[in-house]
Amino acid sequence: MKKVGILGGTFNPPHLGHLIIANEVQTHFNFDEIWFMPNQEPPHKDNTTAVNSLHRLKMVERAIADNSLFKIQSIELERSGRSYTLETMKLLTEKYDHEFYFIIGADMVEYLPKWYKIEELIQLVTFVGVNRPQYDQHSDYPIIHVDVPNIGISSRMIRERVKEGKNIRYFVPNTVIEYIEENRLYET
Template sequence: MRKIGILGGTFDPPHIGHLIIAEEVRLALELEEVWFIPTYTPPHKDSTKTSVNDRIEMTKLAIASNPYFKINTIEIERSGKSYTIDTIREFKKNHTDCEFYFIIGADMVEYLPNWQEIDALVKLVQFVGVKRSSYELNTPYDILTVDIPLIDVSSSMVRSWLGKNRTAKYIVPEAVHSYIEGEKLYGTK
C-alpha cells in the first residue's frame, strides 16, 4: 500500500507553515507523497479572497521544489462547497492501492465533531493532527499526532499584512511572493 498524505485548504495564499507541516508529517510517517488539495469553497468559510486559478497557481509554485508534493484539484473540479467525506470516498474508490493520512492543524482537530459525516469519515481515513499555538489536540476521535516546529503563521495573517502594505517575504515561498506582487493580490501595490 502506498502511504499518501492529504493536506486540504484554501491556500489563500499557501505559506511556509503549510510546507513545514506537509514535510514534517511526510518524514514522520514515511509517506510517499503529500497531495495538496485546494478547496473550491470550504464548508466552514463563506468565500475565498482570490480566484480559484490564482490559488491553484500559487499552490503549484509553493510546492514546485519538493518532488514529494503534488497538487490534486479534485475539489476544484467538483466546484461548490467541498466536504472531506466526498473527497475521501472518491480517493478510496479510485486509488485502491493507497492508504490516506489526512493532515489537519490543531484548530481543525477541535472542530472535527462538526465535520460532515465525521463518524463515517474516521473509518475511511487516518487523521493526523499537528500542533498550532493557542489550540490543543483534544478530540474524541482516533488521530495520530506529529510534533512540528511551531510557526505561528496563517493565510489570514499573510493577507492582513499584505493589505497593510507590509511584506510577506520569507512567510510565503519566494515564487508565491513574486506571483502575489505580479498579480497585485491581497491589496499589494
C-alpha cells in the same frame, strides 16, 4: 500500497507553515507523497476573502515545485459548491488504491465533531493532527499526533500585510511572492 498524506486547505495564500507541516508529517511517517488539496468552498469558512481557485492552485504549484514528494490534488476544485471531505475521500478511495492520511491542524481537531458525517469519514482516512498555537489536540476521535514547530503564520495575516503594503518575505516562498505581486492579489 502507497501511503499518501493529504493536506487540504484554501491556501489563500500557501505559506511556509503549510510547507513545514507537510514536510514534518512526511518525514515522520515516510509517506510516499503529500498531496496539497486546495478546496473550492470550505463549509467552515467565510469565503469572501478568497481569490479565485486558479490563482490559489497556481500559488500552490509554485510553493511545492522544489519538492518531488509534494503533489497537487485538484479534485475539489473540479467540483462546484461546498467541499465536504467525506465526498472527496469517497471519490479518491474509489480512484486510487492508496492508504490515505488526512493532515489537520489542532484548530480542526477541535472542530472534528462538527465535520460532515465524521463517523463515516473516519472509516476512510486516518487523521494526523499537528499542533497549532493556542489549540488543544485532544479529541474523542482517533487521531495520530505529530509535533511540528509552532509557526505563527496564517494566510489571513499574510493577506492583511499585503493589503497594508507590508513585506511578506520569509512568510511565503519567493515564487509565491512573485505570483502575488504579478497578479496584484490581496491589495484591496
